[in-house]
Amino acid sequence: MRWLREHAVNIVAGLVVVYMLIPIAVILVFSFNDPAGKYNFTWVGFTLSHWGNAFGIPELNSALLTSLKLALLATVISTAIGTLMAIALVRHRFHGRRAANLLIVVPMATPEIVMGASLLSFFIILGTPGLGFQTLLIAHVMFCISFVVVVVRSRLIGFDRNLEEAARDLGANSFETFRLVTLPLIMPGILGGALLAFALSIDDFVISNFNSGTTVTFPLYIYGAAQRGIPVEVNVIATILFGVTVLAMGATVWQQRRAERMSEVRPEQEAMPPVAVGAAEAA
Amino acid sequence: MGRGALPALAAAVAALALAVGLAACGSGGGGEGGAVKLEGEPSGKLTISNWPLYIDPGKEGTVAEFEKATGIDVKYIEDVNDNAEFFGKMQPLLEQGESGGRSVFVVTDWMAKKMHDLGYLQTLDKSGIPNVEKNLVPSLRHPGFDPEREFSVPWQSGMGGLIVRTDLAPEVRSICDLFDPRYKGKVDFLSELRETVPLVMTCLGIDPEEATEADWMKAIEKVKGAVDSGQIRRFTGNDYARDLTSGDAVAVIGWSGDAVQLQADNPNIEFRMPTQGCSLWSDNMVIPVGAPNPTAAEAWMNYVYVPQNQAKIAEYVNYVTPVEGVKPIFERTEPELAESELIFPSAEFTKKCFTQAQLSEEEEQPVTRAWNAVLNG
Amino acid sequence: MAERRRIVPYFLLGPGTVWLLLFFVVPLFYMGYLSLESGVVGSLGFSWNWGNYSDALSLYDTQFARSFLYSGLATAICLLVAYPLAYTIAFRAGRWRNALLFAVVAPFFTTYLIRTLAWETILSDQSPVVDALRFLGLVPENGHVLATGSAVIAGLVYNFLPFMVLPIYASLEQIDERLIEAAKDLYASSRSAFLRVTLPLSAPGIVAGTLLTFIPATGDYVNAQFLGSAGNQMIGNVIQSLYKTQLDYPAAAALSFVLMALIMVVVLIYIRFAGSESLMGEEAR
Numbered sequence: 020m021r022w023l024r025e026h027a028v029n030i031v032a033g034l035v036v037v038y039m040l041i042p043i044a045v046i047l048v049f050s051f052n053d054p055a056g057k058y059n060f061t062w063v064g065f066t067l068s069h070w071g072n073a074f075g076i077p078e079l080n081s082a083l084l085t086s087l088k089l090a091l092l093a094t095v096i097s098t099a100i101g102t103l104m105a106i107a108l109v110r111h112r113f114h115g116r117r118a119a120n121l122l123i124v125v126p127m128a129t130p131e132i133v134m135g136a137s138l139l140s141f142f143i144i145l146g147t148p149g150l151g152f153q154t155l156l157i158a159h160v161m162f163c164i165s166f167v168v169v170v171v172r173s174r175l176i177g178f179d180r181n182l183e184e185a186a187r188d189l190g191a192n193s194f195e196t197f198r199l200v201t202l203p204l205i206m207p208g209i210l211g212g213a214l215l216a217f218a219l220s221i222d223d224f225v226i227s228n229f230n231s232g233t234t235v236t237f238p239l240y241i242y243g244a245a246q247r248g249i250p251v252e253v254n255v256i257a258t259i260l261f262g263v264t265v266l267a268m269g270a271t272v273w274q275q276r277r278a279e280r281m282s283e284v285r286p287e288q289e290a291m292p293p294v295a296v297g298a299a300e301a302a
Numbered sequence: 303m304g305r306g307a308l309p310a311l312a313a314a315v316a317a318l319a320l321a322v323g324l325a326a327c328g329s330g331g332g333g334e335g336g337a338v339k340l341e342g343e344p345s346g347k348l349t350i351s352n353w354p355l356y357i358d359p360g361k362e363g364t365v366a367e368f369e370k371a372t373g374i375d376v377k378y379i380e381d382v383n384d385n386a387e388f389f390g391k392m393q394p395l396l397e398q399g400e401s402g403g404r405s406v407f408v409v410t411d412w413m414a415k416k417m418h419d420l421g422y423l424q425t426l427d428k429s430g431i432p433n434v435e436k437n438l439v440p441s442l443r444h445p446g447f448d449p450e451r452e453f454s455v456p457w458q459s460g461m462g463g464l465i466v467r468t469d470l471a472p473e474v475r476s477i478c479d480l481f482d483p484r485y486k487g488k489v490d491f492l493s494e495l496r497e498t499v500p501l502v503m504t505c506l507g508i509d510p511e512e513a514t515e516a517d518w519m520k521a522i523e524k525v526k527g528a529v530d531s532g533q534i535r536r537f538t539g540n541d542y543a544r545d546l547t548s549g550d551a552v553a554v555i556g557w558s559g560d561a562v563q564l565q566a567d568n569p570n571i572e573f574r575m576p577t578q579g580c581s582l583w584s585d586n587m588v589i590p591v592g593a594p595n596p597t598a599a600e601a602w603m604n605y606v607y608v609p610q611n612q613a614k615i616a617e618y619v620n621y622v623t624p625v626e627g628v629k630p631i632f633e634r635t636e637p638e639l640a641e642s643e644l645i646f647p648s649a650e651f652t653k654k655c656f657t658q659a660q661l662s663e664e665e666e667q668p669v670t671r672a673w674n675a676v677l678n679g
Numbered sequence: 680m681a682e683r684r685r686i687v688p689y690f691l692l693g694p695g696t697v698w699l700l701l702f703f704v705v706p707l708f709y710m711g712y713l714s715l716e717s718g719v720v721g722s723l724g725f726s727w728n729w730g731n732y733s734d735a736l737s738l739y740d741t742q743f744a745r746s747f748l749y750s751g752l753a754t755a756i757c758l759l760v761a762y763p764l765a766y767t768i769a770f771r772a773g774r775w776r777n778a779l780l781f782a783v784v785a786p787f788f789t790t791y792l793i794r795t796l797a798w799e800t801i802l803s804d805q806s807p808v809v810d811a812l813r814f815l816g817l818v819p820e821n822g823h824v825l826a827t828g829s830a831v832i833a834g835l836v837y838n839f840l841p842f843m844v845l846p847i848y849a850s851l852e853q854i855d856e857r858l859i860e861a862a863k864d865l866y867a868s869s870r871s872a873f874l875r876v877t878l879p880l881s882a883p884g885i886v887a888g889t890l891l892t893f894i895p896a897t898g899d900y901v902n903a904q905f906l907g908s909a910g911n912q913m914i915g916n917v918i919q920s921l922y923k924t925q926l927d928y929p930a931a932a933a934l935s936f937v938l939m940a941l942i943m944v945v946v947l948i949y950i951r952f953a954g955s956e957s958l959m960g961e962e963a964r
Contacts, residue, residue, distance in 0.1 A: 032767035035760055036782045039840065042797035043786055049800070054567055060547040060800065063567065076359055078380055100695040107691035119692055126703050128890065128946065130898020132915050133710075133935045134703070136922055140713045140932065141706035143394050150391075150402075161702040164695055173849065218787045224901065229922070232391070233351070233379050233402055241792045243354040243383050245905075246539040248563070249796070257789040264788040265781055272777045387923040487823060529909045536826045536908035548803040550825060667719070674920050678742060678912045 043261060050254035058248045069251040073259065076252050082240035083256060089152070089236060090220035093159035098213040100160070101167025108168070109175040127165045134162060135229035142230065150232025158230050159220045166219060167212035174208025207275065214268075221260075335418065335453070335591050337425040344601035347375045347594070351388075351407035353585065354380040356458065358618035367614075368605050374598045379404075384539075385413040392590075396422040401590040405599040411658050412496055414454045414586045415447035423453045424589045430600030431455065433607035437626045441649075442584060446657060454586035455603050456624035458615075461558040461573075461647070461655065462497045463580035465542070469570040471552035476577040478505040480553055481524075486533050490545050490554040491525065493537035495673045497581055498525070498555055500659045504578035510659040518661070518669045526676045537677050546571055558644040559621035573644055579654030584624065622647060714932035723928065731933035739917055739934065743941065746913040749828065749903075750896035753835035754843075757892050758885065760836065761843035765884075766877075768844075769851035783844050795834055795905050802830055802906070826908035834902035839895065843888040850884025851877070886953045894942055914938055 023030075052059055053066035074080050108119060126134065138158050142150055178201070186200045187193075224238040231239060241253060357378070358364055365378050382388045388409065395402045396417070409417065417423050428435060434455050448454045466474045471485060480489050492498045500510035502521040528534045535551055543560055545551035547568060561573035589599050606612055609627035616623040617636060622645060632640035643651045661669055717728040736743075768779045786794060801808050802824045812818040824830050854877060862872040900915030914934070921931035 028763045029767050029771055031763040032771075032779075035764040035840075036779060038760075038837075039782055039786055041801065042794045042837070043789060045797040045800055046789060046793060058543050058547060058563065058567060060544045061567070078359070078378070100698060103691040104695040107688040111688035111691075113688040119696065122696065122699050122704075126699065128894050128942070129703075130895055130915070130938060130942070132898045132900065132918050133939055134706075136918065136931060136935055137706035137710040138702065139922070140709045140928065141702075144709055144712075157702055161698060164699060168695070218784065222787050222791050224791050233349075233381055233404070235379065235381060238790045238792050240380075241790065241796075243380055245792065245796060246354065246383060246541060248355060248540070248543065253793070257793045260788045260790075261785055264785050268777075268781045268785070384924065386926060390923060390926045393926075487821075487826075532910075534909065535823075541905075544799060544803075548800075548805055550804045550823065670925055674925055675738075677909055678739075678917045678920060679745075679908075679910045 043258075046254050046261075047258050050251060050258050052251055052254075054251070059251050059254070069255050073252055073255045076250055078235070079240060079250065079252055079256065082235045082237045085152070085234060086221055086237035089155055089159060090217050092156055093163055093220045094213050094217045096156075097160045097163035097216045098167050098209060101164045101212060101216075102171050102209055104164070105168045105171035105175055109172055123165045123168050126162055127169075131162075131223075131225040132229075134158075135226035138226070139229045150230055151234045154230050154232065155227055155234055155236070158226050159223060162223075162226065163216035163219055166215050170212035170215060171205065171208045174205050174211070178205060210271065214271075218264075335421050335423045335425060338427045338430070338589055338596040338600065340427050340430045340597050340600065342597065344372055344374055344595075344598045346598060347377065348406070348598040348602060349377040349379065349404045349594075350599075350602065351379050351381055351404050352457070353382045353408060356380070356408070356585075356619055358614050364606065364611060364615055367611070368602065371605070372598075372601060374601065376602075382408060385410050389413060389416070392422075396420075396590060396592075399592045401592040401594075403594065404590060405593040405595050406587050406589060406602060408457045408585050408587050410496075410585050411445065411447055411454075411583055412660060414588055415660065417588065417590075418448070418453050422591055424591060424593065424596065425452050426455070426589065426603075427600065430597065431604045431607070433604045437607050437609065439624050439626050442624050445584075447660065448586075454588050455607075456584040457587050457606075458559070458619055459582065459584035459622040459624050461575075461580045461582055461622065461644070461652070462492070462501065462555065463558065463576050464553060464574040465546060465556035465561045465564070466553045466572055466574050467546060467549065467551075467570055468572050470549060474553040475574055476505065477501050477555070480555070481505075481528055481533060483531075483533065485552055486531070487535050488550070488552045489528075489534055490536055490538050490542040490551045490556075491528075491534050492542070492555045493539060493677055495670065496658050496661075497583075499673065500581055500656065501555060501576065504576070504656075510581070510656050513659060515665045515669065518665065519672060522669070522672050522676060529676060529679070557621075559619060562620035562639075562642065562644055575651060575654075577654075579656055580652065581658055582652065582655045583658040584622075616645060620645060710932045710935060713928050714936055716929040718929070719926045728929060731929050732937065734930060735934045735937045739914060742912060742914045742917050743938075745828075745911070746897050746915070746938075747941075747945070749832050749835060749911075749913060750893050750899070753832050753839065753896050754889055754893040756832070756836050757840055757843040758889060761840055761847060761888065762885075765844050765847035765851055768848050769854075770856075780845075780848070783841050787841060791838065791901060794838065795901055798830075798834055798837065799825065799905055802833070825906060826911070828907065828911045830906040831903050831911050831913075834906045835896045835899060838899075838902065839892040842891040842895075846887040846891065847881060847884040850881040850887075854880045882953070886950070890946060890949070894946065897942055898938060 049059055049062075050069060051065050051067065052062055053064040053068070054060075104119075104123070107113075108116065108123075135158070138154075138161075139150075142154050182204070183196050183200055186196045191199065222238065223236075224242065227236050227239055228242065235243070237256075241249060244250065244253065360366070365376050368374070369376050381391075388407070392402065392407075401407075414423070434451075438451070438456070442456050442459060443451065445451075464474060464477070464480075466472075471488075473479065474482075474485070479485075480491075499518060499521045500513070502524055503510050503513055503517060506517075506521060506524065508517045508521070525534070535545065538545070538554070540557070540560060542551060542554040542556050543564055546554060546556075546564060556573075558573050561571065564571040587603055589596050593599060606615065607625050609625055609631055612623055612625040613628045613631045613635070616625075616628055616632075617639065620639070629640055629646050632645075639645055712725070713723075714731055715728050716723045716725045717731070718724055764779075764783070768776055768783075772779055800806070803809070804823045804825070809818060809824050812824065813820060813822075818824060824833075858880070859872050859876050862876045863869075867875065897913075898915045898918075900913060900919050903911055903913045903916050918931050918934050918938070921927045921934065
């Protein structure tokens with residue numbers, strides 16, 4: 020009984036993790052299904068053929084590639100912009116700071132459907148050269164910036180300024196200090212922000228639905244296919260995406276553990292920064 | 303607020319002023335659709351917009367074969383998910399005389415008519431599509447909305463009716479049976495206004511082809527009652543297939559092509575011609591204004607009307623093929639499909655069926671509103 | 680030097696601010712303009728049509744109420760589910776910390792739709808999960824889980840759980856464990872230490888997580904579309920239908936603004952109640 024009480028929290032946590040992974044398991048299982056027709060709803064039989072044919076549907080491939088390209092570009096741009104903003108917000112005093120803060124927080128607080136729809140109105144009235152990849156990119160960068168800022172900012176806040184002082188005492192100028200001391204130390208935050216931006220972009224459905232024109236992203240392809248029968252290959256790709264992500268995250272952490280063990284800069288800090296969204300200010 | 307905010311605010315106001323100015327300028331009128339001008343041999347690039355999973359895919363698919371046969375570079379996009387949604391997406395472009403790069407798209411009868419009435423479609427040059435003239439099935443040659451087939455060519459045709467789990471609800475034979483409380487919570491209706499409501503009208507004894515606005519409203523009321531009582535499980539697009547397969551639904555209003563597919567996985571699923579008749583519709587290829595390379599577009603239409611090529615598509619899609627001469631091919635290669643009433647319906651089978659009902663411009667707004675009120679609870 | 684220092688922040692902020700202003704703020708103005716038009720696509724005309732707003736409130740009050748109800752419940756459930764997980768990851772996980780964080784974030788990468796569709800399979804009438812629920816008496820004998828409000832709420836909980844877990848975790852991770860030890864040294868029980876030290880210190884995370892869950896959940900439509908029935912549609916579904924099927928952009932735009940306004944009201948009340956320091960920026964050190 021006491022064991023139960025002591026470990027109750029852990030048990031609940033374990034159950035929650037299982038809960039989070041159940042749909043992934045279902046997706047995985049159904050990627051091995053062998054339906055006779057177009058519909059992949061009930062289990063018919065086991066086959067590896069769809070895994071072999073994972074990239075055999077051209078429309079699916081092009082949708083996936085579009086999504087990856089979009090996510091990559093959106094991540095790079097929004098991470099760059101967001102990091103700069105975070106530095107400005109944390110390190111500098113200036114007028115309009117409150118307004119800037121507001122500007123960053125409000126997009127996170129707006130329902131996606133409102134953002135998507137208003138962008139649509141905007142693009143239509145402007146008559147920009149058609150909706151398509153560019154408009155999608157613009158939209159994705161827009162909603163990613165806020166999240167990057169928040170993540171990098173929380174990392175910057177927890178950052179020990181003494182290290183920079185020390186570097187300057189040792190003769191480094193501002194730029195060198197930034198490049199050799201600050202940047203590497205906030206890099207986990209930047210990477211965390213980038214990772215979050217990538218995830219948000221790849222996963223985005225609502226805003227893309229409104230602003231894509233003829234371009235078909237992976238989630239949009241699925242939405243169209245969901246009406247008519249999702250090919251098993253979609254499950255395969257989803258599982259692959261999941262697997263690749265897990266591997267990539269694992270690699271990052273392993274990398275970091277190595278780096279920190281070698282540098283021993285912040286011994287009390289745990290390996291991966293919180294890929295945290297929202298405020299995590301120190302007291 | 304401080305210095306930083308003021309320039310920002312000024313920028314925003316300037317942008318807004320610019321925006322309103324642009325909006326006020328407005329877009330140029332759509333005008334008449336104009337006619338297709340054929341220019342020499344078909345070549346170059348072709349962009350086609352179609353519904354998802356409406357063509358046999360892959361490296362051996364029809365698109366690939368067409369590219370090989372003609373040397374035209376085809377971009378095939380499956381971005382038509384819903385007629386109204388597609389219209390909404392395309393309208394601003396079509397209004398300007400642009401098509402977003404597309405040369406062909408495929409929309410259902412009523413949307414083709416609507417687009418034509420607004421001047422968004424080009425009239426076809428029949429000399430570019432001799433196979434269509436030759437092989438189009440008689441029943442589709444003179445539809446009400448385009449009596450001489452001047453701007454539309456059927457892609458596939460289909461029937462809306464009942465799809466039933468014969469093991470769970472064997473007695474469902476008419477639309478009225480769907481309202482039987484025995485099946486409460488186990489019935490799906492199509493969310494498509496022009497499919498579901500006319501079928502419900504037949505249950506009320508109204509002829510959909512003669513229906514007035516009041517008739518539409520009456521049928522919508524009946525559906526609303528079924529929603530409120532929990533009779534209807536949900537409104538779906540094609541995703542009733544999921545409910546039928548899992549048994550979450552025992553009878554649905556659905557489309558004939560899906561039934562053929564579903565039966566392949568589960569022989570207990572069957573399309574039933576409702577006793578009062580079904581709805582007949584077709585999805586049509588149209589060439590919009592501003593279409594680049596209409597010559598290639600007509601070449602495509604001509605190509606898919608060759609019976610051999612159509613047979614490949616029909617085999618995958620399983621809807622009613624609009625091309626004559628496919629049945630004999632299937633009799634040799636796919637005898638089961640050749641027998642299917644769902645792909646080659648006899649006149650007897652569809653004798654009570656009605657073509658998709660049209661809503662006039664004045665009726666469209668209030669009826670659509672009322673219907674969406676029901677869909678959105 | 681001082682001159683340069685004053686300009687630097689504006690340069691850093693520049694690109695981001697311009698982007699957000701141009702592609703977030705200005706489109707909202709457009710939507711405002713659109714909301715005062717009347718007619719449908721193909722025949723829109725500006726006419727100071729405030730009627731759109733009053734229509735929005737009167738025609739769709741049920742859906743508004745339903746949206747707030749569903750997202751409120753979903754947020755509450757999310758909080759209850761997420762907190763133990765965040766706690767475990769922060770305090771009890773040790774080497775498994777990162778693996779658990781992955782488990783929380785990685786499902787994101789399979790895309791929103793596929794996850795929701797997987798739930799359609801899991802919650803279908805014949806599935807073992809629903810059978811178990813029937814056995815436990817949580818679902819009536821002939822009842823179904825899909826196409827009900829519960830399925831929609833379950834979907835919302837699942838999809839927004841990471842947004843609740845991560846801020847709470849971040850907040851908990853920053854707590855100095857010595858404070859908890861100190862409380863225990865002062866004879867506080869585990870429970871007491873938790874309630875009076877840990878919980879209050881994690882408040883910023885809770886506030887952030889709740890808002891990041893509640894706000895998007897209220898405007899969501901995917902879960903209701905796939906997991907719900909006609910009687911479970913949320914305001915997001917109405918907006919989507921107005922934009923996409925009915926092509927009634929003015930009504931849709933007005934409805935979007937009303938939604939935003941209502942959410943703002945709820946959020947402001949909540950922040951007043953819960954304390955706002957955690958949300959806005961930090962002072963430069």
